[in-house]
Amino acid sequence: MPGFEVFGEEEKKEIMDVLDTGVLFRYEFGEQRKGIYKVRTFEEKFAAYCGVGHGQAVTSGTAALKVALTALGVGVGDEVITQCFTFVATWEAILDVGAIPVFAEVDETLNLDPVDLEKKITAKTKAIIPVHMMGAPARIEEIMVIADRHNISVIEDTAQAAGAILNGKRLGSFGACGTFSFDAVKTMTTGEGGMVVTNDENLWRQMSEYHDHGHDHAVNPGGRGGEGRSFVGFNFRMMELQGAMGLAQLAKLDGMIAAQRKNKAAMKEAVDKLPGVTYRTILDEAGDSATFLAFMLPDADKTRKVNEVLNANGAGAVYFAVNTWHYYPEWEHLLAGKTLAHNGWPFKDPASKRKVVYDPKSLPQSAAILDRTLVYQVPVKLFAERLAQITAALEKAAAVV
Numbered sequence: 314m315p316g317f318e319v320f321g322e323e324e325k326k327e328i329m330d331v332l333d334t335g336v337l338f339r340y341e342f343g344e345q346r347k348g349i350y351k352v353r354t355f356e357e358k359f360a361a362y363c364g365v366g367h368g369q370a371v372t373s374g375t376a377a378l379k380v381a382l383t384a385l386g387v388g389v390g391d392e393v394i395t396q397c398f399t400f401v402a403t404w405e406a407i408l409d410v411g412a413i414p415v416f417a418e419v420d421e422t423l424n425l426d427p428v429d430l431e432k433k434i435t436a437k438t439k440a441i442i443p444v445h446m447m448g449a450p451a452r453i454e455e456i457m458v459i460a461d462r463h464n465i466s467v468i469e470d471t472a473q474a475a476g477a478i479l480n481g482k483r484l485g486s487f488g489a490c491g492t493f494s495f496d497a498v499k500t501m502t503t504g505e506g507g508m509v510v511t512n513d514e515n516l517w518r519q520m521s522e523y524h525d526h527g528h529d530h531a532v533n534p535g536g537r538g539g540e541g542r543s544f545v546g547f548n549f550r551m552m553e554l555q556g557a558m559g560l561a562q563l564a565k566l567d568g569m570i571a572a573q574r575k576n577k578a579a580m581k582e583a584v585d586k587l588p589g590v591t592y593r594t595i596l597d598e599a600g601d602s603a604t605f606l607a608f609m610l611p612d613a614d615k616t617r618k619v620n621e622v623l624n625a626n627g628a629g630a631v632y633f634a635v636n637t638w639h640y641y642p643e644w645e646h647l648l649a650g651k652t653l654a655h656n657g658w659p660f661k662d663p664a665s666k667r668k669v670v671y672d673p674k675s676l677p678q679s680a681a682i683l684d685r686t687l688v689y690q691v692p693v694k695l696f697a698e699r700l701a702q703i704t705a706a707l708e709k710a711a712a713v714v
C-alpha cells in the first residue's frame with residue numbers, strides 16, 4: 314500500500330525544483346517562483362486523473378473531510394451518516410463541524426450497506442459519507458440513487474482508494490465531492506496532505522476560500538483575490554514541498570496499483586488453502602486498487618484460531634473486529650462522548666439539552682461480518698521470502714479450520 318516504498322529520484326527532483334526557487338508557499342511570490350506552482354499543478358493533475366473538473370489540496374485527509382462538510386453547509390443540528398467500519402477521521406470531521414455522526418451497517422463489501430443507510434435517514438440528515446475502505450468501492454451507485462431521492466449530499470471518503478475504479482469511473486468522482494489522504498500509510502503519500510475533488514465549480518470555490526481564510530483564488534489563480542471576503546474561513550493550505558511530492562507520487566500511482574494487483578493475486582492463492590474461506594465482495598475486480606486482501610472464515614471462533622496460528626508463524630493478519638481505530642464498538646471515547654469542551658459539545662448541546670448516546674451493540678450485521686474477517690495489507694514490493702512465509706503460515710493454519 315504505502316507510496317513510500319517507491320521513493321526515488323523523481324521525488325528528489327520535484328522537491329529540488331521548489332528549494333531552488335526558495336518559495337515554499339503555494340500562493341503569491343509571483344516573480345521569485347519562476348512559474349513553479351507545485352500544489353496548483355498537483356491539484357490540476359489529480360483532478361484530471363480522477364476525471365473531474367476541480368481539485369482542492371489541503372493539509373490532510375481529515376482536513377479534506379472538514380473542508381468538504383463545511384463547504385456543503387453542514388453544521389450544528391445536522392446528522393451525517395457514515396459507516397461503522399472506517400478510520401476515526403471520518404467521524405472526527407463530522408463532530409468538528411458540530412454535526413452528529415450516525416453509524417450504519419456495512420455489508421460484505423465491508424462498506425456502507427445501502428439498505429441500512431436508507432433506514433438511518435431522518436429529517437436531520439444533511440450528508441452521507443460512504444467510505445471506500447481498503448482500496449475497493451462501496452455500493453456508490455446505489456447510494457447515489459438513495460441520496461438523490463432524499464436530496465442529500467454525498468462525500469466519498471476515498472482516503473484508502475486513490476486510483477480505484479468502479480464501472481469505468483474513478484472512486485471519488487460519483488458524489489458531490491470525493492476526499493483523499495496522502496498520509497504515511499496511503500497508496501500515494503505527500504508525508505501529510507489531502508485533496509478534495511469535485512465537478513461542482515461553486516463547491517470548489519467555497520472550499521478554496523474556506524481553506525485559506527476566505528481568500529478568493531478564482532480570479533487570480535496562484536495568488537489571492539483580495540477584493541473582499543464572502544464568509545469566514547480557516548487555514549488548511551498545503552505547502553509546495555507536499556505538492557512536489559504529490560506530483561512525483563501521482564506519476565507512480567498506476568504502477569503501484571499494478572504491482573499491488575499482482576501481489577494480491579499471489580497472496581490470494583496462498584489464502585485459498587484455508588478450507589471454507591470466502592472473500593470480501595469487490596464490485597469491480599478490474600478496478601480494485603488492491604491495497605488489501607480481506608478474507609472470511611466460517612465463524613468467529615475459527616477466525617481467531619486461524620489468526621493465532623498465523624501470528625505464531627510470523628504472518629498475522631489484521632483482525633479489525635478488535636481494532637480500536639477502525640471499528641465502532643471499539644471507539645470507547647466516542648461511545649462515552651468524551652470531549653475537551655467543558656460543556657460536552659458536540660455530544661451535548663447546551664442550548665437544546667440534547668445528549669447523544671451510542672450503543673455499541675446496535676450494529677449486529679457488521680459485527681457478524683467483521684468477527685469473521687481477516688485482512689492482509691498488500692505491499693507494493695512483495696519479496697519471495699515474505700510470500701513463502703505467509704504461504705507456510707497459511708498451510709499450518711489450514712489444519713485448525
Ligand SMILES: *Cc1c(COP(=O)(O)O)cnc(C)c1O
Pocket residue numbers: 372373374375376399400402403444470472473494495496505506507
Ligand atoms: C487516513 C484516513 C483518513 C484521514 O487522513 P489523514 O490524512 O491521516 O488525516 C480519513 N479517512 C480514512 C478512511 C482514512 O483511512
